[in-house]
């Protein structure tokens with residue numbers, strides 16, 4: 001198992017991404033991009049044949065974004081909200097016509113969906129470092145996420161601890177937990193159903 005992680009880090013790891021993550025640790029909450037194992041686990045609940053709108057919160061270097069784009073239906077739109085402008089520039093350079101990238105806080109979901117004239121979305125996939133964000137802002141993000149999901153839609157989030165489990169439980173109708181050991185650090189994955 002440890003060998004898998006080491007092999008993955010050698011083959012896919014971009015040193016420049018890590019330097020940036022370390023420099024901005026207060027907003028990124030990590031020093032390494034998510035592993036392919038964590039990404040696979042995070043997006044596993046998505047029905048890609050049916051999904052037409054997906055929101056991604058905190059896409060950062062785009063490792064989750066690229067995986068979503070690889071699986072998405074040609075008519076599916078991916079709406080990314082990222083605070084860091086350098087990441088926004090890199091994500092926009094992916095040049096996929098299904099991608100809409102906004103230099104915006106995750107709390108702006110309602111305004112951005114209104115601008116795009118989208119009523120509700122199928123999935124919200126979040127890499128936000130919730131444990132580092134103020135409690136009221138986390139609550140605001142979770143409530144808005146739920147309000148903007150279609151009935152039965154999912155909010156998918158990973159976290160290195162269970163720090164925000166208690167915040168998700170009362171907001172969503174169910175919260176399922178999984179765990180990925182093959183990530184640095186290992187991470188919990190939440191599947192929250194509206």
Ligand SMILES: C[S@@+](CC[C@H](N)C(=O)[O-])C[C@H]1O[C@@H](n2cnc3c(N)ncnc32)[C@H](O)[C@@H]1O
Pocket residue numbers: 027028029030032033034057058059060061062063064081082083084087104105106107127128129
């Ligand atoms: C841990 S990085 C995630 C990078 C990548 N998705 C991954 O899984 O490796 C978290 C990202 O969330 C962004 N972020 C933090 N707070 C945010 C907020 N309130 N709204 C939007 N993006 C935010 C940071 O700039 C950072 O790029």
